[in-house]
Amino acid sequence: ECNKLWGGRFSEATDTSLEKLNSSINFDKRMYAEDIEGSKAYAEALKKIKLLNDEETGLICDGLDKIKIEWDKNMFVTKDGDEDIHTANERRLKEIIGEPATKLHVGRSRNDQVVTDMKLWLRTHLKELDNTVKSLVKVIVNRSANEIDIMMPGYTHLQRAQPVRWSHYLLSHGWNLKKDCDRLDDILKLINVMPLGSGALAGNPFSVDRSALATSLGFQSVTQNSMQAVGDRDFIAEFLFWASMVGIHLSRLAEDLILYSSKEFEFVTIDDSYSTGSSLMPQKRNPDSLELIRGIGGSLFGQCCSFMMVLKSLPSTYNKDLQYDKEAMFTTFDKLRSILEVATGTVKTLKINQDKCKNALSFEMLATDVAYYLVRKGVAFREAHYVAGRVVAEAERKGVSICDLTLEELKNISPSFGIDIGKVWNYENSIEQYQAVGGTAKTSVLKQIELLEN
Incomplete structure (x- = not known):
């Protein structure tokens, strides 16, 4: 030996x-x-x-x-x-x-050496992931600006809910990714504290100038307790959780686009370069790019969960269990980078089918607008909501769309209805009423684009 x-x-x-x-x-x-x-x-x-x-x-x-x-x-x-x-x-x-x-190794242990190496490696490669996430956000922003006039159904519970802009939908995913970029700043603060000079656990006995050493390696400060420093893997756990959240956000985007690309929706068409076929069924066009994103997104959380279980049972300072921190770090980085790149390419090249999106709109989606119409007439919202529900029920009973009910039939439900109810049956008007910050109106969407561009 x-x-x-x-x-x-x-x-x-x-x-x-x-x-x-x-x-x-x-x-x-x-x-x-x-x-x-x-x-x-x-x-x-x-x-x-x-x-x-x-x-x-x-x-x-x-x-x-x-x-x-x-x-x-x-x-x-x-x-x-x-x-x-x-x-x-x-x-x-x-x-x-x-x-x-x-x-060279005097006063230094592999315990403080390895955690320093990991912080140096992760600091560099987090910047790479940050740039990759921002590239995807840029693609989303560009599409949103170019396709801002496309309308589509917005969904809750996977049921048609209210008309929205396609751009507003896309930007909802852009904002999730923007939050991911913001969270990286907190992780970098944890990383930028240097553990080198902590020795095996008791510190360095030779009065090494740790502050100068930290400066030479680009760290902002040094750890203040050697026992804590050599056993600290909080920054890895934070990275794994962050990667899990990015994976979840990508998975939800992928799930939406898988549905929207199906024949049942046909809102989007995935480019051939990000699709595959079937070895048996010649007609198939499978969104494998998105399905892999969805699957790998789950495995990223698995890495996080398994490493957290390693940490929970460890006694203080360094233990050999921590050897597998690097495997989790590298695997997570590789998988996340790969699905970010595929997601960016898939979103950039997909085709939006404007007519399919618009044709999926239905006047029943304007039932909330009926309630808002009544509110503007002075009706309390709870009463207006009840009346709008009766309008929907009456249309269903007659087997017609709510816009096909006559003014007389509407007045039988509530005397507050007037001839101007006809203005409600307009998808563009419905969308444009949401002028408040964060809404789907054009001015709001343009503001979102401006903010994300910066």
Whole structure:
């Protein structure tokens, strides 16, 4: 065991089954650049307190640069005993520069090293996800601006409810995604606190200047308790929950578009490039892009839930259970990025069938407008709601649309009806009455577009 970072105390080799289970190099090697960045910064910190001289520091940093090039070019060769990225990089550094490599780890533990690497990696890649979400929002905003005059039914309980603008519907998903972007700021605050210098759990005994070290790595502050720092994975849990919420928002958008693209609706047509067919039924046009988004959205929550269960039972500080934090982080990132890209392409290329949307409107959807008409005549809303319900019931009894009831028939229900009731039977008028902030009127939708563009 002398080739391991911790081998001095052991006299027997690790069992091969445990060796395999204990190894994380196959997935944490993705943090090679962050591990090298942290090690170079730590070497400079050790030089400032005279634990490394200028020559040793130069050798270490040059050696680490060479290792990064090997990783970048996919030339780095892992070996038996490289149980994680930290071990692999330190082993290779010793091969390149010799004995000075053995001084780098003084005062540092893999416990504070790994959580630092993860924060560095996640900080960079959250910005990538943020840009990807914003790209989808931009597609939604552009479509909303270009297709603002298209009307469609709005639904509650999956039943036709009130007329709305297609753009208003699209922007409802845009606002969900905008909130997702806003939430990232809170996660970045958790990430931007540096744990390096916490050691295994008790801290660093060599008076390393942690504040200067944090600045060199782009962190805003340092952790204040070493025991908390090495066991802290709140930022991972927050990321996994955030990703779950994005997945849920994408899943709900996908579910809508799956329904709207079916023959029963035909509001939209999914582009061929984001559809597949059937191996048996030649006529099929399957919205697999959207179904995969919906399915993967559920699996993202599964990652979050399983990791939370790992955290709930852990005693204080670092425990090996946390090795699987990286697997959850990487898997979630990869899946979320993939469905964001597919969602962006699907929404960008889908065709809106304007006539189908408009033809799905029915005058029964203006029953609320009948109530509002009566309110404007001085009728209390509860009474107006009751009267509008009787209008609907009377039309159903006669087997006609509510707009086909005569003025006399309406007056038999309520004397408040007048000849101007005819103005109610207009979908555009119905939509345009919702002028208040957040409504489906054109001015409100244009304001939403302006806000989301910024």
